[in-house]
Amino acid sequence: MDTRIDFYPTHEHQGYKLRPGRPVPFGATLVPGGVNFAICSRYATSCTLVLFEKGASTPLVEIPIPEVFRIGNAWCVVVFDLDYERIEYGYRMEGPWDPRAGHRFDASKILLDPYAKAIGGRDVWGQPPDWSDPYPHRARLIFEDFDWEDDRPLETPLADLVIYELHARSFTRHSSASVKHPGTYAGLMAKIPYLKELGVNCVELMPIFEFDEFENSRPNPVTGETMYNYWGYSTVGFFAPKAGYAATGPLGMQVDEFKNLVKELHRNGIEIILDVVFNHTAEGNEHGPTLSFRGIDNQTYYMLTPEGYYFNFSGCGNTLNCNNPVVRMMVLDCLRYWAAEYHIDGFRFDLAAILGRDPWGAPMPNPPLLESLAFDPILAKCKLIAEAWDAGGLYQVGSFPAYGRWAEWNGKYRDDIRRFLKGDEGMVPALAQRLQGSPDLYGWNRRGPTASINFITCHDGFTLYDLFAYNHKHNEANGEQNRDGGDDNHSWNCGVEGETDNPDVNALRQRMIKNALAILLMSHGVPMILMGDEVGRTQRGNNNTYCHDNDLNWFDWSLLERNADLFHFARQMIAFRKTHPLLRAREHLGMSTAQADFIWHGVHAWNADWSPGSRTLAFMLRERQAGQGGNTNPVLYMALNAYWDALPFHLPELPINYRWHLFANTALSSPHDIYEPGHEIPLEPYQDSFLVGGRAVVVLVGRP
Amino acid sequence: MAFSANLEMTGSEARITLEGELDAAVADQFRQTVERAAQEKPQKLVLFMDKLQFMASAGLRVLVFAKQRMGRDVAIYVIGATGPVLNTMQMSGFHQAVYLRESYP
Incomplete structure (x- = not known):
């Protein structure tokens, strides 16, 4: 029995015992006898904690946090004797509604805690939600008692990585995957032997932070099939793993399942990098839903125009105000949490150029967020990888503020190798740079070849098979008359657009795929392979499959048999890279110190x-x-x-x-x-x- | 069905027989039983689950607690887990931390 006096209640509300909380850590934290709730808002005039029984449509209780419990801008309260496993919590905030001044408080909304560590409401992937739910994404409490045994991040040198980019659901959702729990973290875990056989030693997961697959969901105008926010590049909660990707989501055990996946990957020598989306949130623009940030502190969390509208550097409606110190702290807290609590090995930052913009959108020479991440002691051994451009036209491949720590998705590598392979003239000098780890881009400030994440394909754009089967994108299935998706694919169909029975064309395509794999794995820098490229996965010419929960995205495992020779080739190329340190240079070989x-x-x-x-x-x-x-x-x-x-x-x-x-x-x-x-x-x-x-x-x- | 957790010490083995539905409301009862077992410093913890119909995540939390409370030298055997109970352990990966057996001598 705890006898410390600070574990005893001082206040009461409708039978719930309370005492003043601690302002940090933010979020909900289990403390002896109760739960400490802490949330910040600069402009809120009141804050009410709203508790629900799991899944209930009306609150169990609403506890106005006494004004005397507020420290600075942090509202904090300890509530005693809560049944941790059965409650969900949210907040109501009162404050001004004055969009021109950037304020959009609305006390009729129940708001998700930005620090929520588990989120209910989308527990089963694709299960249509109750649209009348007053609180669609529900914060839950979690235990941090996972038994990691001796596990910790692997700290494999960047130069030695072979990265495999995959989608947690697509990887095993297809019936041919033959796993017990298709399309889940547990399914991915069951396929670890495959990854080991291929030889990759790092998986990069497309977004697994909680998102809403129903955001902008709509029937396909052609097929009637539901189109989802399938890829998940739109975050609802930055601290919570996507419940719908967990076989145990309905039991609320996604945290354990995901940690178990990490532990098993590590046990097999495979690192895990998360694709993180800090450039915008799922709340969209002024017409989007108020889920969390907008109702907590709109002016803090978002970049706003002088008229109070949302800047849209992300192409997704809003832009997270990453260089506001409060938001910066949240990003840092978030990544520290994933590194420390989930043993994550690294992060790839979607549209990372946005993270270097000031609150008014201008690129900064010395962005504090990027610097903080680069020098953070907890993230010190984590890989930091930037997608060094944004939808607002900032392109920083080769010039991303790196602080000696950041690597970049090398978009120039992708384009130059594609153009050389398809036979464009004038590509040989560029090819030479790309093979050497792009010293033209990274040599000037001594960043070395590991600044370059080399890839020829990624989730955005054609698969490797489609790169040599299509001259043009075929995105009709996306329902936008083929207007979406990039047009600068540098692809070549080898003579016939799409599928063909012509054996010569098919043989040439196989050869082109092998050429690409060979170049990728012989290049200095860090190779990244897109899921399924090792067995010729096709998206039937679709270069933007963000909305499809079907075999356009799912890994068809029967390809492993049909294209066994491709798999064999990829596997041997990876093994060759691992055999020869010459291919995994730590520095550009032109340097005088090179051996x-x-x-x-x-x-x-x-x-x-x-x-x-x-x-x-x-x-x-x-x-x-x-x-x-x-x-x-x-x-x-x-x-x-x-x-x-x-x-x-x-x-x-x-x-x-x-x-x-x-x-x-x-x-x-x-x-x-x-x-x-x-x-x-x-x-x-x-x-x-x-x-x-x-x-x-x-x-x-x-x-x- | 009402939940029960019965502890029996047999030499250096702690045996706990679980019955009924192990949900959040009764998880603490299970935890206290594990705690009592731990105080006996057994070399092996055997959990009979053939009469357990359901285990919520709270139950799994106690297994996680047991594993860490007992220390890594104490082998944990789970006997006769089937259906949703087995499923819960497999999906969360806990089955890898214990020895799953259909029966126990």
Whole structure:
């Protein structure tokens, strides 16, 4: 029995025993005998705690927080003897309704705590909500007693990561996934052996913070099927995992299920990065619902025009005011919470350029939020990855304020590799930069190749298969007359738009996919693979599948059998990358301290063709001491031929006693396209050239 | 059906037989039983669940508590869990922290 006097109530309201709360931590915290509730509002004139029985439509009780309990702008109260597992809580705030001044208080609304750690209301994915519910997204209390045993974030060096971007539901929702709990965290956990077999050591989950799949949901004008906010790039609660992604969501155990997923990933050597969306919220513009921030402190949380409307740098109606100190603190608290309480290994920030804008929208040279995140001691070992652009036209690839910590999704890598692969002229110099980890973008301030997250495809845009099956997007299924989605895809359909029985076209597509995978995994920087690209997943030419809960997004696991050779190729390429430290450079090799060199070749050894008409490049990666003084480390060579005919590439000479071995040749079909690392096929002892097929790449290993 | 949790010490084993529905209202009763068992410093905790019809997350919380309270050297056996009880443990991953058995000698 606790005997401390501060655990005893001092006040009472309708039979509920209260005492003044503690202002920090914000949110609801279990304390001996009760729950401490704390929430901030700069302009609220009163604050009422509203408690519900789980799922009830009318409140159990409304407890006005006594004015004397307010410290500064924080309203805080301890309520004793609550049945933690059975209640949900929200707030009513009174204050001015004066949109021109930025205030939109409305005491008729029950508001979600921005620090809510579990949120009910969308417990089962896709279950139509009760639209008359006065409190649609309900804060719940959680226990932080998860048994982590010896787990903690893995701290794998960034240079060693192979990232796999996936959607928590899409990954196992398809019936072919054959998991007990399809489309859930538990389903994903059941597929960890697959990830291990592929060889990736990091998964990047598309948003898993609580969101509302019914936000802007509507029937598809063509099929009548419901279209959802499927990807979830619209946050309702930043501290709560999406309940609808948990098999245990109906039991309110999404927190445990998600932590268990993290623990199992870690046990298998796989890190987990979360895609976090701090650029806007699910409340939309002035016509959107009041769920939380708008009714708590509109002027604090959102960037507002002088007339009190919402700036829309996100393209989603509003813009979170990230460089307001209160919001900044929330973002920092949130990420610290996920790192400490969920053992998350890193974060990818959606439309991160917004995070560097001041409250009036102007880009800042030294944005305090980005700096705080970079130097935060709790996040010190977390990967921080920026999508370094926003929908307001700020494009910062290569110039994102990095503080020596931030990496970037390298959009230029994606575009340049695509253009080289499809045979565009004039791409060879850019290709050389991308292969080296983009020193043109990241070398000037010594950020190194790991500043570059290399990707050719991601959730936005074509899948890798579609990149070589479609010249144009085919987004009719999105119900916007094919107007949505990007037009700058740099794709090539290999001769026929869409599916075809033509075996030559299909063979070429397979080869192009292999070329792309090979380049991605041979490049310096950090490779990221999109879910399913390793088995040729298609979205049937749709490059913006944000709204589809169907097989446009779901991973069809039967592809693993149908495209077994692609999977095999991807797996060996990943294994090759892991085998050779030369491919995982920590610094750009041009630096004087580097121990190895990138050496450029072309069809002529030692003589790359940089001219505008060139479509070929080759390179050799070699330790400076290789072949000397007992150093027998391998030399790597890659020839890239984006020309449509086969070309002989003259091979550079190797150190004495070394011999070239063939690791990969995408011109050949399986099983001759790739070999297990360490079991490459030796070339003839004096072979000094290699015929590289049209639109093919070759990887050789030189070793004794 | 009313919930009950009965503790029996057999040598170095603590055996708890659970019956009925384990929800938030009775979870504390279970927790206290686990606490009593822990005080006996058993080498093994055996939970008989074949007569348990339902376990809410509050029940699982107590299992988490038991695991941490007993320490990692104490093996926890869960005997005869079926249907929704087994499901709850599997979805949350707790089944990996214990030994699941259909019967116990």
